[in-house]
Amino acid sequence: MSMSLYIILALEQIPSATDINSAAEKLSVPLEISVTDNLSSQSGFLPMKVSGSESGVEVYVYDASKLKDEIPPNSEVNFSTSIAFQFRWGGEMKEMIAAFYTAKVLMLTYNGVAFDSESGIYVSAEQISQGADAMSQMQE
Template identity: 35%
Template sequence: MSMTMYVILTLSDVPNTNSLNELSKQLNAPVQYLENVDIKKHTGFLPVKLNGEESGVETYMSPLSEFTDYFPSFDSSGYDEPVVVTFRWGG
């Protein structure tokens, strides 16, 4: 079973994996992403350690305009260059 998570952000707020690792550390989350990956430019499999074990997640970034069918009532007026970052786990 797979799981997909969509995160809507302003393009300038899309973090790199160093920022995600710092946040994971602050939250005591057992997730560590491969260092120095720019999620704005990365597409596809991203190595991750989960509870110290090798794992991974697929990541994709697209303009919000490509997701209007998924989020028809989302008000993006407060976003400058809104994008959707997709995280997909599982098989």
């Protein structure tokens, strides 16, 4: 069974891997995306390092208007002018941690909104941050 977490950003341009890595460093998030390509065509596994260990997660980037019929409306989101990152993982804890840390960076840096498809609810940056930290401690 795979799970998905959506991060919706009110941006016209998709942040690059370099931008996300820089933001992670500023926020002291132990994350480094291993590619330097533009993420606008990202579709599939995205390699990264989490706390120095090889990891990664499936990442899909697209126009958020495609989500209008898939997730409930939110007053903070204009789906027609936003971009979406979808993180997908199976049962691998390292992939879930990679997804949550990347989501944390995106949310805190770009004021993103997160939707957890498993629970069917929007979650705050604080909840994402706490989840990432708790999972990372369990992994140690």
